[in-house]
Amino acid sequence: MLEINNLHARINDGREILKGVDLAVKAGEVHAIMGPNGSGKSTLAGVLSGKPGYEVTEGQVLYCGRDLLAMAADERARDGVFLAFQYPVEIPGVNNMYFLRAALNAARKQRGESAMDAGQFLKAVRAKLKLLEIGEDLLQRGVNVGFSGGEKKRNEIFQMAMLEPRLAILDETDSGLDIDALQTVARGINALRGPERAIVMITHYQRLLDHVVPDRVHVLSGGRIVKSGGKELALELEQTGYGAYGDAA
């Protein structure tokens, strides 16, 4: 589903952050990308989702056989790419529910489906809210406005559950969550696992992986994948730390 070949990317100040990333994720798989702070994990997520501010200087990304980097951010999303933000954005004045419906209908329109009516929409929303233990009142607020850290992260997974992407990239969705919230979020992610879907979890810690067991684990360091392995690699990292894989720079 996702094939990254020799991806190099730099940020506005000219610094190269990704220095030849190679990664292949098949449908049905869950991959974890781990690595020290500043190693380029969010940069990778940003480049894949089309966030402005990065320049790809070399390499290629194929998504379901298409050139992902040639697609605009909104087009990628409508085509099934989802990014759960490390830092979800607050948008005052834009009602959460309205936002979600606009997003959902944008994807439906792309697929040639009619817009969801209010009844259908509400039914779908209620089921997913329950799964993620989010209060309905949160939906009446501005997008992420006044949400606690944990609520923001749960809202990301809630959006993912509503949008049902083919490729989900979760950037540190586990950070800042207490154990209950972590379990809730993990339940949300697990509910989405399926043969048609690929999930890339970016995380700094092993603990999310106790609840969402990955098929593959990769270590990103210094802008490259320096090691890959099975789920046991995460446990190993927990013991030894990232020291063995060099600094972020």
Next chain:
Amino acid sequence: MSALAEIQPYIEAFKARAQAGEPDWLWHRREGAMQRFAELGFPTRKQEAWRFTDLRPLQRVAFPPAIAVAQATTDDIALWRFKGETYRIVLVDGAFVPALSAIDDLPTGAWLASTAQTLREWPELLDPAVRETDTVGAQPFAALNAALFTDGFVLALQPGVALDRTIEVIHLGRAANRSSQLRNVILLGPNSRATVIESYAGTGAYWTNAVGVIGVGAGAALRHVKLQDEDTAAIHLGQHRVDLGCNARYESFTLSLGGRLARNETHLKLDGEGAACGLFGATLLRGEQEGTIATVVDHAAPGCTTREYFKSVADDRAHGVFLGTIGVRPQAQKTDANQLSKNLLLSRRAAVDTKPELEILADDVKCSHGATVGDLDETALFYLESRGITVAEARRILIEAFAAEVIERLEDDADLRAHLGRHVARWLAAGDSR
């Protein structure tokens, strides 16, 4: 046109007028006003209050008062109708249209009629509304209006009267190169209350020059909405002159969408202890539009409050202006005033000028002001796009939210907020279909 040539058509128009049964006092004031206008002429950019305003569209051609009454139907006003039952005054090209209006079954103690009818039946009511200030102040358009007005609307409430319905006033401009000189009056007796929505719309290159004289008596409350939705070829100059008594409340919202050149002015005097005003508004501009909000607030009594919040959005080559003056006189201790202007520039060629001005002559006061100019939040845009929302839709959503945030200030009136929200959405949709 030379300075003399450009005012000549208006002088001629006045000469051609007959006193037509109007009381002598009014006629004398009209003469004085006309004289004053002739002395002042059109404002120039050398005058501080007009520094940012390009009046050339008004100066290139003459706009003598409209005469022929154009036909209008209920369909023509449908877009601006407020939901539910209202008392309604409709004017077309500056003249009252009874067939489209609804002013029957008013409660006792309430007068709502056209200005022309009021002049015939109760001219004294106009006395405080056409004053020497029209003629001596450096406001030529108010003076011109005083000389030439024939119609408008008058609302007067006796003490304690609270209207059960919203009053809506809809003015349509139709006659190209003609002006509508409207004189509107709202006089609320002590402890009375009302909500008034004025909407200005039309088709063509006409000029609307509206002056509203408003008095809110002790303990009375007026909520006053103005929707300026003129044709983008039209010119709109409107001013509200407001006087507040003890503990009076005045809350206004100006939504300014139309006009090639539009200027919405409020001159407000807090004249009784404990009076409070809230002046809010949003101006949305695109193309070559120029839109000005000008407020002059005069704290003349102690313990009064002012809340001002205006937003503007300018796209393409549009130009927005905010002029906000708050004066606090020596006796106006315990004044609590703040003013905020936030502006959004959507294109590199759009521009905004903001000029806050505080003149504080009392020492025990709380006054603040602020102004921001920025563009759409990139991180918010990307967040929306990352969920599949197109760039155009994402921008629309964020602009709508920007305007909604100030509409929210009409806290306790959901219908009014929805009404204004619909017009904002309509403006945005009109941009998408270009």
